[in-house]
Amino acid sequence: MIEVAVRHARGAFVLDAAFTAEGRVTALFGRSGSGKSTLVEVIAGLVRPQHGRVVVDGVTLLDTGAGVRVPVHRRQIGTVFQDARLMPHLSVRQNLLFGRFFARHRPGGPSLEAVADLLGIAALLERRPAGLSGGERQRVAIGRALLARPRLLLMDEPLSALDEGRKAEILPYVARLRDEARVPIVYVSHAVAEVARLADTVVVLEEGRMTACGPAAEILRRGGLFPGRETGEAGALLQLRVAAHDDVFGLTRLDGAPGRLTVPRLALPVGASVRVRVRARDVLVARETPRALSARNVLPGLVTAITPGDGPHARVEIACGDASLVAQVTRLAAHELALAPGLPVLAIVKSVAFDEETIGVVEI
Missing domain, CATH: 2.40.50.100 (RNA polymerase II/Efflux pump adaptor protein, barrel-sandwich hybrid domain)
Structure with missing residues (x-):
C-alpha cells in the first residue's frame, strides 16, 4: 500500500496530487512537465514539499502536518534514473555490491547471485560499465537498487534514454522484477506501451494535477487521457x-x-x-x-x-x-x-x- 498526498509550488508550477495504490507496480503517467519526476523526488525525500504525506506499507516517511520527515538515507527507497549512473572505475560486481553496502545493517534481501540471475547479468559481473550496452547498464542499475533491500523501488523513466531495440531487451527483465522480486515499484513513464506491459495501477498527471487513478485495465480504456496522436494507443x-x-x-x-x-x-x-x-x-x-x-x-x-x-x-x-x-x-x-x-x-x-x-x- 502506497499513500501519497502532495502540494508543492516551484515558481509558477504547482504540484497538487493525492492517490492511494495497491499492487506491485504503480505507474505515474503523463506528458513531460506534468509533475511526475517532482512527485518521485518528494517520495524519495529529495524534495521537501510545503504540504505532504507519504506512507509506504504503513510506515510514515513524510507528514508535514505532524512534523515527520524521515531522511533520505533512512527511507529504504531504491531509485533508478533515466541514466544508469554507474561508477565507471568499478566492475559490474563492485557496482552491485555498492548497493548492498547501504543495506549492510538490514537483514534478509536477495543475494548478488539471485539478482544477477533475475536480471540476466551474471555473465557481466567482471566487466566495466564502458563495455556494456545501454540496456545492460540499466539492468545493473536496477540490480544495485534492489541489493539495497528497499521497501520501495522508484523507477524514473528508466527506458527513456534507450532506443527501441534496447527497450524491448530490458522490458521483460522489469516484468520479471515485478513478478519475482516482490518489491513494490513506482514506475514513471509517458509511454503507453510501458505502462500497459507493467502496471497494476495507473496515476495520470496533467499540469501538476492528478486527472485519473485506478486499475491499469480501466484507465487504459479511456481515450480522453491520451491526447493527440496517442488517442489510438488507448x-x-x-x-x-x-x-x-x-x-x-x-x-x-x-x-x-x-x-x-x-x-x-x-x-x-x-x-x-x-x-x-x-x-x-x-x-x-x-x-x-x-x-x-x-x-x-x-x-x-x-x-x-x-x-x-x-x-x-x-x-x-x-x-x-x-x-x-x-x-x-x-x-x-x-x-x-x-x-x-x-x-x-x-x-x-x-x-x-x-x-x-x-x-x-x-x-x-
Whole structure:
C-alpha cells in the first residue's frame, strides 16, 4: 500500500496530487512537465514539499502536518534514473555490491547471485560499465537498487534514454522484477506501451494535477487521457492464457474472457499467463460476419458505449464475453453502421497487430 498526498509550488508550477495504490507496480503517467519526476523526488525525500504525506506499507516517511520527515538515507527507497549512473572505475560486481553496502545493517534481501540471475547479468559481473550496452547498464542499475533491500523501488523513466531495440531487451527483465522480486515499484513513464506491459495501477498527471487513478485495465480504456496522436494507443488490457501452439503456421492460440485470440508464435509454454494490450486503432467493427477475410480474430460482442472525439474519430466500447474491447473508428463509419449501445457487432483484430510491445508475460 502506497499513500501519497502532495502540494508543492516551484515558481509558477504547482504540484497538487493525492492517490492511494495497491499492487506491485504503480505507474505515474503523463506528458513531460506534468509533475511526475517532482512527485518521485518528494517520495524519495529529495524534495521537501510545503504540504505532504507519504506512507509506504504503513510506515510514515513524510507528514508535514505532524512534523515527520524521515531522511533520505533512512527511507529504504531504491531509485533508478533515466541514466544508469554507474561508477565507471568499478566492475559490474563492485557496482552491485555498492548497493548492498547501504543495506549492510538490514537483514534478509536477495543475494548478488539471485539478482544477477533475475536480471540476466551474471555473465557481466567482471566487466566495466564502458563495455556494456545501454540496456545492460540499466539492468545493473536496477540490480544495485534492489541489493539495497528497499521497501520501495522508484523507477524514473528508466527506458527513456534507450532506443527501441534496447527497450524491448530490458522490458521483460522489469516484468520479471515485478513478478519475482516482490518489491513494490513506482514506475514513471509517458509511454503507453510501458505502462500497459507493467502496471497494476495507473496515476495520470496533467499540469501538476492528478486527472485519473485506478486499475491499469480501466484507465487504459479511456481515450480522453491520451491526447493527440496517442488517442489510438488507448485500448483493452486482457489477461489471457496460452492454450496451444501451431508450429506449422507459427501461431499461438490464447484463451480468456473475450474468447479466443490468435497471435504470432510465443516462446511460452502452454498454460502460461500473458497480459495482452488490444489497441483501439487495431480493432475493426463489423455488423455482419465477414467472408474471405485475412484477419484471424473475429469476436462477437455488444456495443456498450460510443464517445465522439474532438476530430473525425469516435470511440466504441464493445463487450466481448466478460471482457471489454475499445475500437477507434471514424464518426462517419459509426454513423453509416448505425452503431448504438446494445447493437450486436463483431470486433475484428488482425493477428499481426500483436507484437512484443503488446504482449507481456505475467507469470509462468
